[in-house]
Amino acid sequence: xxxxxxxxxxxxxxxxxxxxxxxxxxxxxxxxxxxxxxxxxxxxxxxxxxxxxxxxxxxxxxxxxxxxxxxxxxxxxxxxxxxxxxxxxxxxxxxxxxxxxxxxxxxxxxxxxxxxxxxxxxxxxxxxxxxxxxxxxxxxxxxxxxxxxxxxxxxxxxxxxxxxxxxxxxxxxxxxxxxxxxxxxxxxxxxxxxxxxxxxxxxxxxxxxxxxxxxxxxxxxxxxxxxxxxxxxxxxxxxxxxxxxxxxxxxxxxxxxxxxxxxxxxxxxxxxxxxxxxxxxxxxxxxxxxxxxxxxxxxxxx
Amino acid sequence: xxxxxxxxxxxxxxxxxxxxxxxxxxxxxxxxxxxxxxxxxxxxxxxxxxxxxxxxxxxxxxxxxxxxxxxxxxxxxxxxxxxxxxxxxxxxxxxxxxxxxxxxxxxxxxxxxxxxxxxxxxxxxxxxxxxx
Numbered sequence: 019x020x021x022x023x024x025x026x027x028x029x030x031x032x033x034x035x036x037x038x039x040x041x042x043x044x045x046x047x048x049x050x051x052x053x054x055x056x057x058x059x060x061x062x063x064x065x066x067x068x069x070x071x072x073x074x075x076x077x078x079x080x081x082x083x084x085x086x087x088x089x090x091x092x093x094x095x096x097x098x099x100x101x102x103x104x105x106x107x108x109x110x111x112x113x114x115x116x117x118x119x120x121x122x123x124x125x126x127x128x129x130x131x132x133x134x135x136x137x138x139x140x141x142x143x144x145x146x147x148x149x150x151x152x153x154x155x156x157x158x159x160x161x162x163x164x165x166x167x168x169x170x171x172x173x174x175x176x177x178x179x180x181x182x183x184x185x186x187x188x189x190x191x192x193x194x195x196x197x198x199x200x201x202x203x204x205x206x207x208x209x210x211x212x213x214x215x216x217x218x219x220x221x222x223x224x225x226x227x228x229x230x231x232x233x234x235x236x237x238x239x240x241x242x243x244x245x246x247x248x249x250x251x252x253x254x255x256x257x258x259x260x261x262x263x264x265x266x267x268x269x270x271x272x273x274x275x276x277x278x279x280x281x282x283x284x285x286x287x288x289x290x291x292x293x294x295x296x297x298x299x300x301x302x303x304x305x306x307x308x309x310x311x312x313x314x315x316x317x318x319x320x
Numbered sequence: 321x322x323x324x325x326x327x328x329x330x331x332x333x334x335x336x337x338x339x340x341x342x343x344x345x346x347x348x349x350x351x352x353x354x355x356x357x358x359x360x361x362x363x364x365x366x367x368x369x370x371x372x373x374x375x376x377x378x379x380x381x382x383x384x385x386x387x388x389x390x391x392x393x394x395x396x397x398x399x400x401x402x403x404x405x406x407x408x409x410x411x412x413x414x415x416x417x418x419x420x421x422x423x424x425x426x427x428x429x430x431x432x433x434x435x436x437x438x439x440x441x442x443x444x445x446x447x448x449x450x451x452x
Contacts, residue, residue: 125368128329132366134322134345136356136394226366232323 054229065118066245073107095198104257105206112213119220133232137222146247157258161200168196177272191271248299255292259285338377347410353399
């Protein structure tokens with residue numbers, strides 16, 4: 019039952035993605051680009067689609083009736099693999115992106131053009147990098163808080179101790195993402211965040227696309243960076259939201275209503291923001307609308 | 321966005337092509353003092369050439385006072401005070417050169433012919449030739 023909302027969300031996401039991708043394809047046909055740019059865009063989009071399919075395929079397996087029961091009991095900490103799966107999917111997405119970035123052809127031809135400007139990870143990442151890093155930082159803080167507030171065993175949260183006519187009473191609620199979950203999640207979050215920064219660095223450092231002007235090459239890099247960050251945002255954000263909503267339910271069950279409302283609010287905000295930010299990359303304009311004024315002419319000679 | 325173009329088949333060495341284009345951009349004011357140039361490694365990767373080629377171009381630009389190298393910042397366009405001529409003088413000269421090129425094209429000279437004239441003038445002694 020817990021997987022049902024995720025399946026519905028994934029189905030809605032897939033539908034929205036299909037509609038936006040179709041709109042993008044129509045727009046591309048109305049504004050045809052040069053063959054070299056079409057090839058570059060094909061490379062970029064193929065890499066992104068393969069990375070997305072692999073990541074979503076893993077998530078779909080994890081939440082499927084075949085995968086969920088099997089994965090829940092495979093580790094000593096029940097459900098740890100399920101909790102880690104969005105971050106594992108993000109890591110797989112990054113691996114595909116690395117392969118795609120390394121597969122760009124090296125500069126060819128006797129006449130070669132390069133932009134005379136420094137490219138930085140921060141510049142390429144634009145607002146998406148800030149959003150991703152904020153999400154990762156907020157998630158890390160929440161995981162540390164969950165680890166610190168978990169009860170005995172780290173898989174439950176204790177209710178406040180109350181004085182009743184029968185004496186002192188207390189209780190607990192779970193599952194709660196204490197250290198048995200928060201520790202591995204923190205490690206994996208750090209790995210994915212370092213991976214995102216590494217892939218962005220790779221995008222910034224790769225050679226210029228042969229035949230592309232400086233603005234076109236810059237747009238291709240920014241598109242690649244946006245795809246990486248959108249995928250990471252979607253997976254890390256939804257994973258963080260799922261963990262926080264689980265914690266919120268446990269806190270509510272332990273009569274900690276205020277904390278439950280706070281965690282629910284933060285988790286929902288992260289989840290919704292991540293879905294919107296992640297899917298918005300599908301409507302991103304791939305290339306500059308008009309050729310750059312003063313751009314150096316390209317004369318490729320084999 | 322400013323860019324560099326090099327021709328690997330040209331008789332002019334690649335480092336000289338890079339040096340000349342960066343120097344021209346500085347002279348014309350397209351690059352302002354303090355503007356950071358890409359690292360030699362990045363520019364070499366973009367152009368698909370050896371790092372040493374770009375490093376040599378940067379060294380010659382630094383020797384001419386067009387750029388400076390700073391340990392943490394990298395290679396940046398030098399302030400006008402460090403150059404052999406002021407920015408105003410360079411812009412003024414660029415305007416003259418623009419007029420000269422325009423006039424040459426009006427007369428039907430192609431770019432290589434204009435370049436030959438300028439190169440020939442630069443190879444003459446600095447003193448003005450004697451009047452006949």
